[in-house]
Amino acid sequence: MKITRRSVLATGAAAAGAVAMAPVVARSNAPRFSLGFAPHEGSFKSRGSRLEQIAYAADQGFTAWEDNEAAGRPVEEQVAMARALQQRGMTMGVFVASMPKWAQSRPVLGANDDGDRTAFLADIRASIAVAKRLNAKWMTVVPGFLDPRVPLDIQTGRVIDTMRRAADIVAPHGLVMVMEPLNTIVDHPGVFLQTVPQAYAVARGVDSPAVKLLADLYHEQIQAGHLIRTMDSCWSEIAYLQFGDNPGRKEPGTGEINYRNVVRWLRAKQFAGVIGMEHGNSIEGRAGEERLLAAYRAIDAA
Template sequence: MKLSRRTMLAAGAATAGAATMGQALPRSNAARFSLGFAPHEGSFKSRGSRIEQIAFAADQGFTAWEDNEAAGRTIAEQTAMAKALQQRGMTMGVFVASMPRWAEFRPLLGGNDDADRIAFLADIRASIDVAKRLDAKWMTVVTGFLDRKLPVEIQTGRIIDTMRRAADIVAPHGLVMVMEPLNTLVNHPGVFLQTIPQGFAVAKGANSPAVKVLADLYHEQIQAGHLIKTMETCWDEIAYIQFGDNPGRKEPGTGEINYRNIVRWLRAKQFAGVIGMEHGNSIDGRAGEERLVAAYREIDLP
């Protein structure tokens, strides 16, 4: 039976109210969220294993899941996760295909040494089988660090060329690499890709449906702000979104970002993709998990 919008909102409000009062959350029949919010392993840590957490998330109305660490899991674990998501009608969000070596400040994809670019492309090739096992469409890539001895324009050109080469690898498989800009002011000093507009420029240069931008609004709020205007301007190159409030990188409502307005804007854009919940819980244990669900119910209302 297809629920009416009014029925879904009423059920969502009831769930949020119950969580706010500290009551046990229902294990089934919760209204599905109107947008593709995706918890990750650890969002519901108290509920048990990864598969049990997925089941719990589905029972609360979540329709997607993401797992940054999926590429490093065993084939059996990847297969089991994909099966669990398929059984619950959930979409697999991103996993990380290529991530910098933070302690070494590498790779320098725009640098003079082609070895970093060769290694990056090897990561991308290896991620194809992972994506197929997970039934995943999107994979996160971080384009490494700035080479402070080279003009940014030269590095940008080389990174665009690298992303074109990577697109030739994944595009035949229908996969999309989403480049994630990271903030340099709090978490990741020295990274090359720092804002959504910068990612937009690289994606435009790569000129491929397989190269898009991951708009992590926690990072963008720290680095530049102007979230809705930025997304509006760069919209045709944004393929994936992640939430996390600032300061603290916890659930919506714990910081300064007006996520309710952002959700309203995304709904007006008819965004049908995944929104990763790439943040921690502000409260430990089950109380924090209940607060997490309630926070998303609160912003999912019109």
């Protein structure tokens, strides 16, 4: 995932006083989803501006929202979005705290040069203020690319050390960095973190509540498959999920992933967190938005 990666894609205690909060107003016209599915800007593009899309999503029963690009938005837009979510009783999902510079194949957190690690930690420090304005608890990090000149085990040790230093920065603020593995087969060749089990090993090495992992099931299906077995094995370190079907990265039901069974499994696990709708719509316009809603109603009823 990169901060500009989707042409189709578009709560920490310390954040409580960051935005002037209005009372929660219940305006939903549809039953609330039982799981924390989180649309994003563009999911309901025909409904107007970002804030109008948030209002529409709330009216359809969604209880969360996701915005990968939030850190790059003007402060006033961050504050307005946080206020809109609070007014509708919606949880803010992830925003991107640190993402590779794809054209430069950087950062390389496991390399011999410490410069990329220093820059990564600067990104993390800068993200604290963003999280507080957004009333966000989780922030996405992707720990860069592989260095073919350095043994993988050494790179892994350096990434763990870097994530420990990052954890020391965010933990006092009650924030959680979720590391996202990306597939190398279709979308992101050369990235360091490629599977959920690999991210699990790094998180266990860091051993901090401030460092967990994001299981994006689109990426994991491409890279390794065995989604339910993998999540079960790594569950203690999974703090956030993202859905997207494969192939095509559209709404559930357009590809090969049995999201009904995934939802049944998550419900049995009593998962109460956010599930980002990290995909586009298979059909353009309002018809595609209706299809998106129907797809999530169908798997939520599983």
